[in-house]
Amino acid sequence: MVKKRGLNRGLEALLQGAGSLDVDLNQASGESTDELQHLPVEWLQRGVYQPRRDLDPEALEELAASVRQHGIMQPIVVRSIGVNRYEIIAGERRWRAAQLAELPNVPALVKDVPDESAIAMALIENIQREDLNAMEEAMALHRLQDEFSLTQQQVADAVGKSRSAIANLLRLLQLQEPVRLMLERGDLEMGHARSLLALEADDQQQAAREVVAKGLSVRQTEELVRRSQQPKAEKAKPSGDADVLRLQEHLSDSLGTKVAIRQNAKGKGQLTIAYASLDQLDGILLRLDAQHDKY
Structure with a gap:
């Protein structure tokens, strides 16, 4: 694994020269230092720093149907990691849709970048552009922050979000594992999860189960948390009359x-x-x- 980078290396410096990831087939030209190729789908492999853990099968089928009809309009961004082997930096969904559509080849923009730049590009591209759920985004942000020893403000600048948005997402990593899974599955929304963070571990899990079972709104969840935080009434003591x-x-x-x-x-x-x-x-x-x- 690549060793952790410090700020003296500079995240911005790693991204310089990598070029934009937002390139379509009409924009790609011979003037670019990147090489546009049509690569066999079996030569490509999933990126190591892809934060998404699950792809929605239904959405993937819809994308595959579009690919069958129109092809892939935006090339997949890759880098060479060996003879006839390429790692995906951006565009895993397009690659998987191409497999479902049984395309033999896919358009790919081959970038010549070192490990450090590939890591930064993959994390930032996915955070900015992919439809990640809140937990996946939180984990990707934490990984970006950890890999490059960034402050929350520097992470915010890198991905184009506010510092408060970054802080709120990173706080989700403090949730208990069962609650994190509920959020990842879509049983809970981010608003629910932020409210539940105020509770201790056991109370948090119990409240989360109640929210899901009763289909509580975010406002109702906030009220549930307030009630849970109220001190329990003390038992009556023997009378001293x-x-x-x-x-x-x-x-x-x-x-x-x-x-x-x-x-x-x-x-x-x-x-x-x-x-x-x-x-x-x-x-x-x-x-x-x-x-x-x-x-």
């Missing part, structure tokens, strides 16, 4: 055993009479009967 304490002491003396009275703020409570044996219990019951007969 002087009259209750005197009554408790009187009953203990009368029955000859330990008596506890617990009372909450609403006046409801429990009277507990302790006994150590059945004989003692019989004695307590006799005393209670005697007290009852007095009244």
Whole structure:
């Protein structure tokens, strides 16, 4: 693997001379230092730094249908990595659609770039142009930041986004893995995920499951998070009222055993009479009967 680059190498310097990735067949000319070729589809392979993990089969079929009818209008950007072997820098979806359409060859713009430039180009191109989900984009941004030791502002400048947008996406990496998978599958939206970040691990997963099960909106999720963060009501403590304490002491003396009275703020409570044996219990019951007969 390529070693991590520092800022002294300069991300901008790596991209200089690489040229634009946004080239169509009509723009490609002999004046360019890049070479436009028609390469057999089997000579191409997936880029190592492709952030997308899954391609929508339905969308890919639609693209394949378009390719069958119109061909590939924008060349795939590649670099040579050996004899008859090319790594895709940009255009994996077009390459896969060409395979589904059973095209023997694809137009490819062959760039002569080192590993560092290929990494930067692939990450930035995919972040800017591919239809990544929020988690895929967050992982690609983190990889770009990590590979080149960039600040969030430098990442933002490189991909044409605001620093706050970059910060919000990178925070998604703090989600618990089950919640990240829900976001990646599309069960949760980014707004849901940002709200859930305020919760601890167990509460986060439980709330995420509730959001999905009930189909909660982002606003409803925010309310759910607020409720989850509220401190739980404390249990009622034994009453310290002087009259209750005197009554408790009187009953203990009368029955000859330990008596506890617990009372909450609403006046409801429990009277507990302790006994150590059945004989003692019989004695307590006799005393209670005697007290009852007095009244």
